[in-house]
Amino acid sequence: MKIHQLRNATIIVEFGLHRILIDPMLAPKNRLPPLRVFRARQRNPIVELPESTEQALGSVTHCLITHCQKGHFDHLDRAAITWLRETQIPVICTPHDANYLTDRGLNVKSLPKNHEQPNPFFGGQIRTVHSTHGRGLVGKLMEHGVGYLIEIPGEPSLYLTGDTVLSSTVREFVARHRPHLCVIPAGGARFDLGGDIIMGVDEALEFTRLAPGLVIANHLEALSHCPVTRNTLANAARHAGIESRLRIPADGERLNFTLPDGKTQQSHPEWLLVS
Template sequence: MHIHHLRNATVILQFGPHRVLVDPMLAPQDSLPPLRLFGARQRNPRVELPESTPAALESVTHCLITHCQKGHFDHLDRSAKRWLRERQTPVICTPHDAPYLRTRGLNAQPLPDDHAQPSAFLGGQIRTVRCTHGHGWVGRLMEHGVGYLIELPDEPSLYLAGDTVLTPTVEAFVRRHQPDVCLVPAGGARFDLGHDIIMGVEEVLAFTRLAHGQVVANHLEALSHCPVTRQALAAAAQAAGLRNRLQIPADGECLTFPGPATGMSASGDHHLSRASTA
């Protein structure tokens, strides 16, 4: 399995012949609105997509959306909608998001509305995991969406946490399934008022202690309401003795996780290789 990190939550997952684009935000730098009203009202995204993006997108076979309504352009923006609509790429989503996507001309293919049971996916299976997009009262106003656990033959299992804080539901799911690789939001996003709406440094470290496999951090240094930097997260992980299990890819970087039969060490950890395609 390859995880090609493009920017923010946008990645391309490679499973054999399949290329799955996750939560695409394809707009140019500074072309989207600010996400905070006070202080420096910076437009988004804060950085451009890597130069490798157009070539990487040409290989995409499917798209996977965790959530996309109530203004969540950082998981599906107008540029991405246009790109998906022109190609009629199959868009895997929740039943909640399917009507919204279809009214915009996208080829929405909803999964069953059942968090308990997996569905068929690319020759293996996928299941959804509930997200809680924020602590306190602000979380009650957010569009929560889902995370996904993907389990395919001869590939490491992958948990895409989606936009969530660390909740008892997420903790229990990880303890039960112990995915080989987990992709979690780490930017500590918050608006002008209220608490964090995704994991920040401390929750990412707590998640990494809980998980047995590799953890990959995203949602970093691309949006104006995400204050956590890669350097700060790496320093905290190093101080906590977790740096070898917490991967913090640069935009454009590709991480490779070999399958269970070929990539497991005596301790059960997956070997990891990195490549920059920016």
């Protein structure tokens, strides 16, 4: 399995002949509105896509959306909608988002209504888990979405948490399913009022301690309301003694993960090979 970090939460997951684009935000720098009004008022995204993006998009076979309504352009923006509509690449989503995406002319492939149970997925299976996109009052106003656990024979199991804080649901899901790889948002995003709406440094470190396998942190250095930097997170992980289990890819970076010969998805996550 290969994971190509593009920008923010936008990645491409590669296994076999499949290239799955996750939560695409494809707008050029400064084309999207600010996410704060009183502090750090700046148009988004605050960085361009990496040079490798155009070539990488040319290989994409499917798209997977964790959440996209209530203004969450950082997981599906107008540029991405236009690209998906023009290419008609199949867009996999939950039943909750199916009509919203269909109304925009996309080639929607909704998961079944019982999508929290394992469902067939490219010769393996996929299941969802609820994401908590903020607590308290701000949490009541948010679109919470889901995370996905993808299990493909011969590949490491992959948990994409989606935009979430470290909730009891997420903790229990990781403990029960013990994924080899987890991709988490670690930017500490917050608006002018209220607390963090995704994991920040402390929760990213705590998640890494809890996770049995490797953790990949993104949602960093791309949006004006995400104050956590890669250096800050890397330094904190080093001081906590867990830097070997936390990957913080740069935009455009590709990571390769394999299971050794003879190992299966039930193998202990520590056996994962990284290159």
